[in-house]
Amino acid sequence: xxxxxxxxARGGRIKTLLAPKGWRREKMQHSLPEVFASVPxxxxxxxxxxxxxxxxxxxxxxxxxxxxxxxxxDIAGGAQFGYTLLSVILISNIFAIILQxxxxxxxxxxxxxxxxxxxxxxxxxxxxxxxxxxxxAIAACDLAEVIGSALALNLLFHIPLAVGxxxxxxxxxxxxxxxxxxxxxxESIVASLIFVILACFSYEILASHPDFFPLISNLIPKQQxxxxxxxxxxxxxxxxxxxxxxxxxxxxSIVQTRNYxxxxxxxxxxxxxxxxxxxxxxxxxxxxxxxxxxxxxxxxHNTGHQGVADIMxxxxxxxPLLGTTLASTLFAIALLASGxxxxxxxxxxxxxxxxxxxxxxxxxxxxxxxxxxxxxxPAFIVTLVYGEKGxxxxxxxSQVILSMQLSFAVIPLILFxxxxxxxxxxxxxxxxxxxxxxxxxxxxxxxxxLLYDTFR
Numbered sequence: 001x002x003x004x005x006x007x008x009a010r011g012g013r014i015k016t017l018l019a020p021k022g023w024r025r026e027k028m029q030h031s032l033p034e035v036f037a038s039v040p041x042x043x044x045x046x047x048x049x050x051x052x053x054x055x056x057x058x059x060x061x062x063x064x065x066x067x068x069x070x071x072x073x074d075i076a077g078g079a080q081f082g083y084t085l086l087s088v089i090l091i092s093n094i095f096a097i098i099l100q101x102x103x104x105x106x107x108x109x110x111x112x113x114x115x116x117x118x119x120x121x122x123x124x125x126x127x128x129x130x131x132x133x134x135x136x137a138i139a140a141c142d143l144a145e146v147i148g149s150a151l152a153l154n155l156l157f158h159i160p161l162a163v164g165x166x167x168x169x170x171x172x173x174x175x176x177x178x179x180x181x182x183x184x185x186x187e188s189i190v191a192s193l194i195f196v197i198l199a200c201f202s203y204e205i206l207a208s209h210p211d212f213f214p215l216i217s218n219l220i221p222k223q224q225x226x227x228x229x230x231x232x233x234x235x236x237x238x239x240x241x242x243x244x245x246x247x248x249x250x251x252x253s254i255v256q257t258r259n260y261x262x263x264x265x266x267x268x269x270x271x272x273x274x275x276x277x278x279x280x281x282x283x284x285x286x287x288x289x290x291x292x293x294x295x296x297x298x299x300x301h302n303t304g305h306q307g308v309a310d311i312m313x314x315x316x317x318x319x320p321l322l323g324t325t326l327a328s329t330l331f332a333i334a335l336l337a338s339g340x341x342x343x344x345x346x347x348x349x350x351x352x353x354x355x356x357x358x359x360x361x362x363x364x365x366x367x368x369x370x371x372x373x374x375x376x377x378p379a380f381i382v383t384l385v386y387g388e389k390g391x392x393x394x395x396x397x398s399q400v401i402l403s404m405q406l407s408f409a410v411i412p413l414i415l416f417x418x419x420x421x422x423x424x425x426x427x428x429x430x431x432x433x434x435x436x437x438x439x440x441x442x443x444x445x446x447x448x449x450l451l452y453d454t455f456r
Contacts, residue, residue: 031113031253031352035183041260041270054273056187057254058281060345061100063190064244065093065285066197067141067342068148068335071292071311073237078296079308081231083210083218086290088235090219093286095439096243097279099410100251102417102428102436104274107252108267109426110416114252114409115356117416130408131357137245137405138350145346148311149339155315155332162384168343183257190344193337194284200334201291207322210298236446238289243443244402245409246349251278253352264425271426311335407444414440 030036041053077085107113112120115134119127150164159167225231255274260266299321300308308314319328355361414436420427428436 030111031107031116031256031356032348035257037257037259038183039257039259041258043261050269051273051276054258054270055277056184056191057104057251057257057274058100058277058279059191059194059284060187060254060348061247061251061278062281062285063194063338063341063345064141064247064250065096065282066194066288066338068144068151068311068339070238070289071148071335071338072144073234074289074292075296075300075308075311075314077231077234077238078293079300079314080234080306082297082301083215083294084222084225084231085235085238086215086218086293087221088225088238089286089289089293091221092239092243093282093289095239095443096247096285097282098435098439099243099248099413100278100282101275102413102432103248103251104255104278105271105426106413106417106423107255108270108274109423111256111262112252113256113352113356114249114413114416115353117252117422118412119357119359121412121416121422127357130412131353133405133408134246134249134353134357137402137409138346138353140401140405141244141246141342142346142350145339145342148335149343151311152332152336152339155312155328156336168339183254186344190341193341196337197288197334197341198284200330200337201288201295203330204295204318204327205291207324207327208295208298210294211302215294232446232449239406239443239446243406245406246346246353248409248413249352249356250345250349253356254348267426404447407440407447410440410443 039053039056042049045053074089077088103114106117110117115131118130122130146165146168149168150159150161153159153164153167154161225235255270258270258274260270296308296314299318300306300314303321305317305321308317315328315331318331319325414428414433416422417436418428418433
């Protein structure tokens with residue numbers, strides 16, 4: 001059941017909003033209040049003008065689906081097993097589209113992000129545990145960003161990995177600069193970097209000359225993915241790298257940056273355009289993830305280099321195998337763009353999760369330094385002790401950790417969006433409920449199997 005409550009809006013004004021009955025009024029503050037409803041949406045504009053106004057959050061979410069962690073799992077999967085794991089990327093992307101739809105709907109309808117809804121619904125102990133698990137996932141994701149950016153700096157400018165890891169701590173200053181220039185600027189930067197990655201891998205695809213028919217046939221899942229432990233490990237890593245738990249918190253928050261009528265008709269319109277934006281952006285992410293695996297499969301697996309399992313080795317072999325140094329250079333540029341893009345969205349996700357679960361508001365620079373320190377320390381130690389090989393293993397492991405944390409975000413999200421008391425008429429239909437629970441069961445089942453196989 002929904003009731004109308006009053007809460008502070010931007011500029012110190014009082015704004016009326018719909019909130020689930022029983023929620024404590026003092027907690028009704030907006031997610032990312034500094035940018036809430038800051039992007040105008042034309043009330044009488046055409047379909048395309050409205051779509052343009054709502055475009056942006058989807059791309060910011062899609063960044064998490066093409067971060068450096070994806071590169072590690074996709075390269076390892078392509079080199080070892082060719083195009084076989086393409087079906088895993090496709091299925092993961094479909095799962096992502098479904099789950100991000102639920103996240104954006106929760107944010108638009110309740111005007112609360114997923115972390116805030118968890119805090120409202122669960123006891124303080126449960127909320128704290130969920131926050132800890134989410135912070136572990138964000139730390140694993142941030143670890144991938146740190147390593148990816150350090151690797152890119154090494155490949156492009158020959159900066160030692162340990163120094164590159166330390167340099168990534170400084171990107172907090174860049175993020176702080178852009179945060180105060182408006183949310184649309186951040187979205188534009190993210191979109192530009194995605195275009196760079198897309199252009200680089202379009203070239204890589206053309207240069208690697210993949211086999212078209214085997215590629216298409218492997219979009220259908222093969223039984224050996226479940227029976228081969230090595231293949232299953234990488235498959236779950238791909239799923240963990242593709243369906244990112246912190247992205248669900250991020251998306252439920254940033255969809256609220258649009259300024260539309262906060263009534264049933266306005267929210268219905270917002271869900272429609274936000275879903276189009278999210279789906280289109282995630283299709284871009286699918287193309288890039290698939291491209292990484294296809295390039296690895298065509299360049300390494302089909303030429304007898306199945307042992308290639310990390311970014312550094314892949315970069316070294318691209319130029320001689322494809323016959324052009326441009327391939328290696330564009331590969332490194334795309335990696336740097338991916339790492340920096342992930343840094344932007346990871347910062348916002350960390351802020352949303354901490355403020356939502358704990359209702360603690362830290363200075364952005366302090367929040368970023370804390371998360372960066374958590375990621376930098378293990379990356380720095382592994383780099384000094386084990387070098388490139390240790391970095392590669394740590395990158396793949398970070399994605400498996402993400403997959404392990406996924407259920408703790410997915411299950412509450414499904415429960416909340418199924419609940420008419422929280423969602424009113426926007427509660428999930430029986431078909432959506434069935435689909436969402438199927439996705440959750442598959443994810444949970446794969447993770448349990450991986451744990452059993454690992455300890456066995």
